[in-house]
Amino acid sequence: MSTSAEATAKKARLSGNVLKTISNEKRSSLLHKIHDGLKANAASIKEANQLDLQSAEKNGLADSLYKRLDLFKGDKFETMLVGIKDVAGLEDPVGKLKLARELDEGLNLYQVTAPVGALLVIFESRPEVIANITSLAIKSGNAAILKGGKESVNTFREISNIINTVITENESVSGIPSGVIQLIETRQDVSDLLQQDLYIDLVVPRGSNALVRQIKSSTKIPVLGHADGICSIYLDEDANLENAKRITIDAKTSYPAGCNAMETLLINPNMPEWWQVLENLVKTGNVKLHVTADVKSALLTKLQEANKLDEQLQSSIVDADEATDFDQEFLSLDCAVNFVESTEAAVAHINLHSSKHTDAIITENKANAEYFLKGVDSSGVYWNASTRFADGFRYGFGTEVGISTSKIHARGPVGLDGLVSYQYQLRGSGQVASDYVGSGGNKAFIHKNLDTSQVQLGA
Amino acid sequence: MSTSAEATAKKARLSGNVLKTISNEKRSSLLHKIHDGLKANAASIKEANQLDLQSAEKNGLADSLYKRLDLFKGDKFETMLVGIKDVAGLEDPVGKLKLARELDEGLNLYQVTAPVGALLVIFESRPEVIANITSLAIKSGNAAILKGGKESVNTFREISNIINTVITENESVSGIPSGVIQLIETRQDVSDLLQQDLYIDLVVPRGSNALVRQIKSSTKIPVLGHADGICSIYLDEDANLENAKRITIDAKTSYPAGCNAMETLLINPNMPEWWQVLENLVKTGNVKLHVTADVKSALLTKLQEANKLDEQLQSSIVDADEATDFDQEFLSLDCAVNFVESTEAAVAHINLHSSKHTDAIITENKANAEYFLKGVDSSGVYWNASTRFADGFRYGFGTEVGISTSKIHARGPVGLDGLVSYQYQLRGSGQVASDYVGSGGNKAFIHKNLDTSQVQLGA
The missing domain is CATH 3.40.309.10 (Aldehyde Dehydrogenase; Chain A, domain 2)
Structure with missing residues (x-):
C-alpha cells in the first residue's frame, strides 16, 4: 500500500470532516471567490492550456480531441466560470430534513442529509470539467481527489493551483481547509487510492466503459457510474x-x-x-x-x-x-x-x-x-x-454528477443529491434507553411524526 | 464458480423480477397464508426443533445458546406468528412516489420506490428469525436467499419447506413464484453466492463481527450491516x-x-x-x-x-x-x-x-x-x-433489518426502507429528445414539480 496514497486519502477525509461543518453561505461564497480567482488568472491558465495543445499537436492527437482540449475556443472558458456561479446558487443539498419524529417528550429524532465524505473523481481531458467537479464537491460538502485525463495535465495543474491558492487565502474566513481539493496525476495514484476504502467513500469515474469496468473490478469503494448503457x-x-x-x-x-x-x-x-x-x-x-x-x-x-x-x-x-x-x-x-x-x-x-x-x-x-x-x-x-x-x-437536476446503473444509493442520472447521504440526529434531554419498555423500564415511546416544514434545526 | 450457486442466484433474481410486479395486497395476503401454514404445522416444526435441541445437547451447547434454539419455550412461536401479520400490516414500502416533475406537456417524470431485487441474508441460530426475514423480503418485494446458523438447521428446513409449500400452492392466485424464498445450508454455499454479483443485489449479514467482516472482505456485492459498533x-x-x-x-x-x-x-x-x-x-x-x-x-x-x-x-x-x-x-x-x-x-x-x-x-x-x-x-x-x-x-421503524455503518444507501438502524431503492418512470406521449433545446430542437423543458400527494400512478 502506498504511503502517499494513504496520506492523500486521509487528508481528504480529514478536510472533508471540517468542510461538513461549514455553512452553505460560506461554501457558496468560496465558490464565488474561486470564480474570481480563475477569472483573474485567465492568462496563466491560457499559457498552461497552450502547453497541452502543443503536446497534443506533437503527439498527433485527433482533431476532435484537440478541439476538446482548447479551453479558450469560443466561450468555453466563460461558460466554465458561469457554471461555478450556477452551482453556488443551487439549493443547499446538505442539512435537508427528511424525517422528524418525536420519540418521547424532549427526545426527537431527525433524519438529515449529510455529505458522503471523501470522493475520488476520475474524468476525461476536457479542461473545464475540473471547475465543474470542484464546484459540485464543495457545494455538497465533500472533499474530492481529482484525476483528469493526461492530455490536459498542464491546464489541470494550473487551475488546481489557483483553486488551492484561493482556498488557502480564504481559510481563516471560510474555515474550509485546502485539503478539500487535491489533484493527482498518474494512473498509479488512482490504483493506489482505490485501495483506500478506509478513507474514501465514493468513486465517481467519468470516462470510457473500459475505465469504469476496470475501476469497478479493482476497488471495494462504492462506484457511482455506469460501465455500459445497454x-x-x-x-x-x-x-x-x-x-x-x-x-x-x-x-x-x-x-x-x-x-x-x-x-x-x-x-x-x-x-x-x-x-x-x-x-x-x-x-x-x-x-x-x-x-x-x-x-x-x-x-x-x-x-x-x-x-x-x-x-x-x-x-x-x-x-x-x-x-x-x-x-x-x-x-x-x-x-x-x-x-x-x-x-x-x-x-x-x-x-x-x-x-x-x-x-x-x-x-x-x-x-x-x-x-x-x-x-x-x-x-x-x-x-x-x-x-x-x-x-x-x-x-x-441542474447539473449532472453521472449516470448510475447501481441498484442502491443513487440510480440513473445523478445530481447533487447523489453526493449526499444522511445521518440521524437524536436530540434529547438526558434520556436513557433502560427507562423504556422492552429494556427494563416502563416509559412508552410516542413515535409521532412531526411536520418537517415546521422544524428549524440548529436555530 | 459454482453452477449451483449461479442457478440459485439467478432463480432469486428471476423470481424477484416477478415479485416486483405483484401488488401489496397480494404480497400481504401471502404473508397471512404463510402465517396460517406455519400455525397449522406447529407439530412438525416442533418435531424438527426437537432434533436441533437433541443435537445441541449432544454437542454440549452452552445453556444460553440452547435456550435460544428452543422455539417452543414460552410464547416464542406465537410471537413469531404475530410478527408475520405485523409485517403484512405495515405500509407498502414499494411504489411510493418521491418526486413528480412535469418535464413538458404530456411528459412527466416520477421517482418511485422499488425493491432492491435479490437479497442474500445470513443470520444466527434463533429459529424465529427465518419467519421474520421471509416476511420482510416478501413485503418489500425482494427475493431472498436465506442461510441460518447451523444449530437450527432442522427447524429452518421444516419452516422453509412449509413456507415454500404455501407459496407454491398459492402461486396461481398470488402470482408469486416459489423461488422468492430459498434456503441454503452450508458455508460453502454462502461463499459461492457471494461471487454472484451479477444476480444478487444486497447482502444482509446478521451475526458476529467476525462473520460480517469476513463477508465484507470477500464480496463485491454491497453489504448492509455493521462489523463493529465503536x-x-x-x-x-x-x-x-x-x-x-x-x-x-x-x-x-x-x-x-x-x-x-x-x-x-x-x-x-x-x-x-x-x-x-x-x-x-x-x-x-x-x-x-x-x-x-x-x-x-x-x-x-x-x-x-x-x-x-x-x-x-x-x-x-x-x-x-x-x-x-x-x-x-x-x-x-x-x-x-x-x-x-x-x-x-x-x-x-x-x-x-x-x-x-x-x-x-x-x-x-x-x-x-x-x-x-x-x-x-x-x-x-x-x-x-x-x-x-x-x-x-x-x-x-416497526421492524429492523439491521444497523448499517456504511456511508451510502441505508445508514444506522434500517427498517423496510433499506430493502427498497427507486426507479425513474418517464411517462410520455411520443416525445423525442432531439426536439428540445440543447439537442438540436427548439422546445424548452418546463421542469415544474408536481404535488406528489395529488398524483395517482397506475390508476
Whole structure:
C-alpha cells in the first residue's frame, strides 16, 4: 500500500470532516471567490492550456480531441466560470430534513442529509470539467481527489493551483481547509487510492466503459457510474406506428455514442406494420439491423410483399450473433433486433440483458405499459418516450454528477443529491434507553411524526 | 464458480423480477397464508426443533445458546406468528412516489420506490428469525436467499419447506413464484453466492463481527450491516453531571454486548466534577476503565482529594493501550477513556476512531452540541441521549433489518426502507429528445414539480 496514497486519502477525509461543518453561505461564497480567482488568472491558465495543445499537436492527437482540449475556443472558458456561479446558487443539498419524529417528550429524532465524505473523481481531458467537479464537491460538502485525463495535465495543474491558492487565502474566513481539493496525476495514484476504502467513500469515474469496468473490478469503494448503457425499446402490439418510428430514430441515431442510446429493439410481431419501423431505421437513420433468424425471414417477406426491398435494405439487415449482440453496447448506428411475444417476455429479456440503465415501451395499451414500468428492473423505465431523455439536465437536476446503473444509493442520472447521504440526529434531554419498555423500564415511546416544514434545526 | 450457486442466484433474481410486479395486497395476503401454514404445522416444526435441541445437547451447547434454539419455550412461536401479520400490516414500502416533475406537456417524470431485487441474508441460530426475514423480503418485494446458523438447521428446513409449500400452492392466485424464498445450508454455499454479483443485489449479514467482516472482505456485492459498533460519548465542559452519570451508565452497562453500547468515553477536563462520572461507572456499573496516562494521574488525584480511592476503584482503573483500545469494541464492561480539550478535538477523535455507528455529546451548550451534530461523521449523532437508542424499534421503524455503518444507501438502524431503492418512470406521449433545446430542437423543458400527494400512478 502506498504511503502517499494513504496520506492523500486521509487528508481528504480529514478536510472533508471540517468542510461538513461549514455553512452553505460560506461554501457558496468560496465558490464565488474561486470564480474570481480563475477569472483573474485567465492568462496563466491560457499559457498552461497552450502547453497541452502543443503536446497534443506533437503527439498527433485527433482533431476532435484537440478541439476538446482548447479551453479558450469560443466561450468555453466563460461558460466554465458561469457554471461555478450556477452551482453556488443551487439549493443547499446538505442539512435537508427528511424525517422528524418525536420519540418521547424532549427526545426527537431527525433524519438529515449529510455529505458522503471523501470522493475520488476520475474524468476525461476536457479542461473545464475540473471547475465543474470542484464546484459540485464543495457545494455538497465533500472533499474530492481529482484525476483528469493526461492530455490536459498542464491546464489541470494550473487551475488546481489557483483553486488551492484561493482556498488557502480564504481559510481563516471560510474555515474550509485546502485539503478539500487535491489533484493527482498518474494512473498509479488512482490504483493506489482505490485501495483506500478506509478513507474514501465514493468513486465517481467519468470516462470510457473500459475505465469504469476496470475501476469497478479493482476497488471495494462504492462506484457511482455506469460501465455500459445497454438500453432497449419494446414495441408492443398496441404501439402507435408514428411514435414507434420517431422514438426509435431519436433513440438510435440522434447520438449513437451516448449511453442512453437504444442498442436493442424488441418487437411484438402482432404489432401491425412493425416492419415499417425497421425500414425507417435503415432508410431514414442509416442503421444496420442485427436481426435474429425469425425477424429476418419475416422482415424480408414483408419488404418483398411491399415491393420495398432495395440494395440498402438488403445490406443493412445482417444476422445477429445471438450469443453477444443482445449484451453489447454498439455505440454506433447498429441495433440488435428480436421478436418477443408479450410484454412479459419483453420484460424478462430486458431484465436478463439490459445494463439497468434505461428501457422503454411504446404502446397505447395502459395495462401493458403499467406492467412494463413495474417489471423492468432498470433505473429508468419509460412509456412512449425516447431513452435519450435519461440525462441530468433533461431531468432538471441542474447539473449532472453521472449516470448510475447501481441498484442502491443513487440510480440513473445523478445530481447533487447523489453526493449526499444522511445521518440521524437524536436530540434529547438526558434520556436513557433502560427507562423504556422492552429494556427494563416502563416509559412508552410516542413515535409521532412531526411536520418537517415546521422544524428549524440548529436555530 | 459454482453452477449451483449461479442457478440459485439467478432463480432469486428471476423470481424477484416477478415479485416486483405483484401488488401489496397480494404480497400481504401471502404473508397471512404463510402465517396460517406455519400455525397449522406447529407439530412438525416442533418435531424438527426437537432434533436441533437433541443435537445441541449432544454437542454440549452452552445453556444460553440452547435456550435460544428452543422455539417452543414460552410464547416464542406465537410471537413469531404475530410478527408475520405485523409485517403484512405495515405500509407498502414499494411504489411510493418521491418526486413528480412535469418535464413538458404530456411528459412527466416520477421517482418511485422499488425493491432492491435479490437479497442474500445470513443470520444466527434463533429459529424465529427465518419467519421474520421471509416476511420482510416478501413485503418489500425482494427475493431472498436465506442461510441460518447451523444449530437450527432442522427447524429452518421444516419452516422453509412449509413456507415454500404455501407459496407454491398459492402461486396461481398470488402470482408469486416459489423461488422468492430459498434456503441454503452450508458455508460453502454462502461463499459461492457471494461471487454472484451479477444476480444478487444486497447482502444482509446478521451475526458476529467476525462473520460480517469476513463477508465484507470477500464480496463485491454491497453489504448492509455493521462489523463493529465503536460508539463514543463526549462529556463537554458544559455537561450536566447527572445526565453524564445516567447516560454513561445506561450506554455502557445496560447491554454491554450490544453494538450501540459505549466503548469510548471522551472527557473535556474543564467539566467540573468529571471524575465523578468515572467513579460512578466503577461503583454503580462495575466498569473497568482503560485510561490514558493523563486521565489516570488526574483521576487518582481527584479520588484521593475526595478521599474516595478504594480497592475496587484502584483495581478498575487500568492503563489504556493507546494503540488499540480506542479502536476496539470491548463488548464487555470495559471502557476506554481519554481527555479531549474541545468539541473540535472530540469530533476529530471520533471521526478517526469510531465505526460510524452512533456517537453522543453530553452538554448544556447548544453551540457545542450543534457543532458536534454537524461534525461527527457517524450514522447516529446524539445530544444528551444514550447511544443505546440506536435501534429500529426505538426509532419506530416497526421492524429492523439491521444497523448499517456504511456511508451510502441505508445508514444506522434500517427498517423496510433499506430493502427498497427507486426507479425513474418517464411517462410520455411520443416525445423525442432531439426536439428540445440543447439537442438540436427548439422546445424548452418546463421542469415544474408536481404535488406528489395529488398524483395517482397506475390508476
